[in-house]
Amino acid sequence: MTHQVPAGIGTRPHSARLYDFFLGGKTNYAADRKVAVESLRQFPHAMVAARQNRAFMHRVVRHLARDHGMRQFLDIGTGIPTAPNLHQVAQAEQPGARVVYSDNDPLVLAHARALMNSTPEGATDYIEADVREPEVILEHARSTLDFSRPVALSVIALFHFLPEEDAPYGIIRHLMDALPSGSALALSHATEEFDPEGMRRIVATYRAGGVNLTLRSHKEVLTFFEGLDLVDPGLAATCDWRLDLDTDDVPQLPGMVSPAESGVWAGLAFKP
Numbered sequence: 295m296t297h298q299v300p301a302g303i304g305t306r307p308h309s310a311r312l313y314d315f316f317l318g319g320k321t322n323y324a325a326d327r328k329v330a331v332e333s334l335r336q337f338p339h340a341m342v343a344a345r346q347n348r349a350f351m352h353r354v355v356r357h358l359a360r361d362h363g364m365r366q367f368l369d370i371g372t373g374i375p376t377a378p379n380l381h382q383v384a385q386a387e388q389p390g391a392r393v394v395y396s397d398n399d400p401l402v403l404a405h406a407r408a409l410m411n412s413t414p415e416g417a418t419d420y421i422e423a424d425v426r427e428p429e430v431i432l433e434h435a436r437s438t439l440d441f442s443r444p445v446a447l448s449v450i451a452l453f454h455f456l457p458e459e460d461a462p463y464g465i466i467r468h469l470m471d472a473l474p475s476g477s478a479l480a481l482s483h484a485t486e487e488f489d490p491e492g493m494r495r496i497v498a499t500y501r502a503g504g505v506n507l508t509l510r511s512h513k514e515v516l517t518f519f520e521g522l523d524l525v526d527p528g529l530a531a532t533c534d535w536r537l538d539l540d541t542d543d544v545p546q547l548p549g550m551v552s553p554a555e556s557g558v559w560a561g562l563a564f565k566p
């Protein structure tokens with residue numbers, strides 16, 4: 295699946311491309327790089343924070359597939375493809391895993407081919423949609439995922455792009471209500487609690503570029519998990535969340551990165 299990049303797409307910064315820049319990707323435009331470089335000036339840990347967040351995604355997905363036998367994933371706010379993508383992590387453990395991706399940046403769709411290289415036993419699909427229309431995403435996902443069996447919903451580094459007026463907690467509830475018992479929620483979310491000054495500066499830089507960030511506290515982020523069973527260690531900084539699961543060539547040692555550098559809460563919960 296290859297789509298044309300829509301005309302005029304690079305004129306305004308977008309969160310997906312800022313994140314791509316911080317991860318060292320090349321799928322970003324001058325307008326994105328301008329805000330990204332200024333963000334680094336204001337919060338020099340932004341690249342570390344992005345990589346810590348991505349490493350959380352790898353650990354939590356590997357854990358779900360390997361240790362919980364999870365074979366279905368609904369990933370919203372997927373981001374520009376960056377290997378390994380979620381399905382590659384899941385299918386390394388469960389070759390038959392089925393993954394539906396969704397994002398609202400048209401540039402992700404233009405690169406969706408990299409999300410479609412599923413194992414023959416498994417399946418991947420992509421829908422360009424906004425998380426503020428959860429029913430559109432659920433409707434599409436039903437053609438690939440079996441909603442009578444557990445599904446892991448991953449919304450990693452997504453909900454800080456939704457202000458209160460978008461009713462972010464209600465959106466998670468809507469999505470989790472559609473999934474059966476045994477389903478999981480993997481979520482990460484930026485916070486100002488570890489480095490209030492640095493994070494406020496990055497919020498201001500993003501806002502000046504037209505990208506709104508809503509940071510939330512530990513207590514507020516816990517609200518996303520209401521009615522679900524949060525697993526150990528609960529809500530933790532991405533850099534501290536289950537480092538024992540890291541099987542990468544260069545393991546991350548406890549304390550190597552501080553919460554002030556990573557700036558993001560992370561958690562995993564199951565639906566009872």
Ligand SMILES: C[S@@+](CC[C@H](N)C(=O)[O-])C[C@H]1O[C@@H](n2cnc3c(N)ncnc32)[C@H](O)[C@@H]1O
Pocket residue numbers: 309310313347348351370371372373374396397398399402423424425426449450451452455
């Ligand atoms: C920081 S990236 C995270 C990417 C990936 N989940 C990860 O953690 O590696 C946030 C993604 O959310 C997407 N996004 C932001 N607002 C969105 C919305 N309202 N609906 C759907 N996707 C959105 C952006 O396009 C971007 O790809």
